[in-house]
Amino acid sequence: xxxxxxxxxxxxxxxxxxxxxxxxxxxxxxxxxxxxxxxxxxxxxxxxxxxxxxxxxxxxxxxxxxxxxxxxxxxxxxxxxxxxxxxxxxxxxxxxxxxxxxxxxxxxxxxxxxxxxxxxxxxxxxxxxxxxxxxxxxxxxxxxxxxxxxxxxxxxxxxxxxxxxxxxxxxxxxxxxxxxxxxxxxx
Amino acid sequence: xxxxxxxxxxxxxxxxxxxxxxxxxxxxxxxxxxxxxxxxxxxxxxxxxxxxxxxxxxxxxxxxxxxxxxxxxxxxxxxxxxxxxxxxxxxxxxxxxxxx
Numbered sequence: 001x002x003x004x005x006x007x008x009x010x011x012x013x014x015x016x017x018x019x020x021x022x023x024x025x026x027x028x029x030x031x032x033x034x035x036x037x038x039x040x041x042x043x044x045x046x047x048x049x050x051x052x053x054x055x056x057x058x059x060x061x062x063x064x065x066x067x068x069x070x071x072x073x074x075x076x077x078x079x080x081x082x083x084x085x086x087x088x089x090x091x092x093x094x095x096x097x098x099x100x101x102x103x104x105x106x107x108x109x110x111x112x113x114x115x116x117x118x119x120x121x122x123x124x125x126x127x128x129x130x131x132x133x134x135x136x137x138x139x140x141x142x143x144x145x146x147x148x149x150x151x152x153x154x155x156x157x158x159x160x161x162x163x164x165x166x167x168x169x170x171x172x173x174x175x176x177x178x179x180x181x182x183x184x185x186x187x
Numbered sequence: 188x189x190x191x192x193x194x195x196x197x198x199x200x201x202x203x204x205x206x207x208x209x210x211x212x213x214x215x216x217x218x219x220x221x222x223x224x225x226x227x228x229x230x231x232x233x234x235x236x237x238x239x240x241x242x243x244x245x246x247x248x249x250x251x252x253x254x255x256x257x258x259x260x261x262x263x264x265x266x267x268x269x270x271x272x273x274x275x276x277x278x279x280x281x282x283x284x285x286x287x
Contacts, residue, residue, distance in 0.1 A: 007189045011197045018201055018224050022208035027216060034220050041227050048194075048238040050246050057230070060253050065223070065260050072264040073216075076271060082214045083278075089211065096207035103206075104199040118242035135243045136250070147254040154258030161265025164272075 006047055014040045025081040027073060035066040052129040194235030201228035215267055215277040219260070226256045 017037035045054035208221030237245025
């Protein structure tokens with residue numbers, strides 16, 4: 001009963017918030033609604049009994065990724081609205097909806113039958129975090145290590161890409177600084 | 188009672204929303220938001236299948252998707268900052284330099 005109510009509430013709110021993310025012209029509104037939608041998606045994970053995944057979603061997505069986006073937003077001018085030239089919105093809606101549904105059906109149809117056998121079954125009476133830990137550090141150890149190396153590479157790449165010419169301001173008009181400098185020189 | 192189909196339908200709807208955003212957006216930062224929406228939709232489907240088949244593989248793949256999304260954001264935002272320094276805007280129509 002509570003699961004049903006929570007499912008419908010979370011799904012309605014998530015779809016609404018993500019629609020705001022897609023439709024909004026303001027970067028700040030889009031980012032805030034995306035963060036709220038990610039919190040609600042972690043609610044889905046808690047309903048489904050994937051407690052550890054829900055906590056990771058909260059920490060990584062809502063904590064790290066959204067903080068990174070908001071830091072990046074400070075580089076760009078986020079207060080003015082985004083101007084976008086759209087050719088024909090109706091065609092895009094039709095094409096996007098049809099191709100997405102076709103993709104999802106294509107990938108879901110072979111999975112969604114009764115012949116699927118559990119490869120790493122969940123254990124009764126064991127917490128989700130312990131279960132996940134055992135499988136992650138035995139069967140998925142090499143992907144785990146590769147993911148760690150990938151995160152390190154991404155960190156180095158992000159620092160190097162964003163760190164070039166950090167002394168120059170992106171949004172401030174540099175001609176103002178030049179005027180101030182010439183005034184100082186004149187004095 | 189909520190079954191697997193419900194979760195897969197919600198996941199498909201959110202994925203469609205994300206794909207529409209990818210097709211519709213012209214601003215690169217907004218395009219990144221749309222890809223995050225798509226990744227989250229896939230995570231819901233993985234967690235639901237993992238729950239209804241009592242299998243942990245789905246959750247494992249969801250973890251790796253989260254790790255890939257985090258590194259994608261780190262590298263992508265670095266590229267966005269470099270592009271903004273070079274062109275002064277994040278609009279895809281301004282960035283299109285290869286005219287055929």
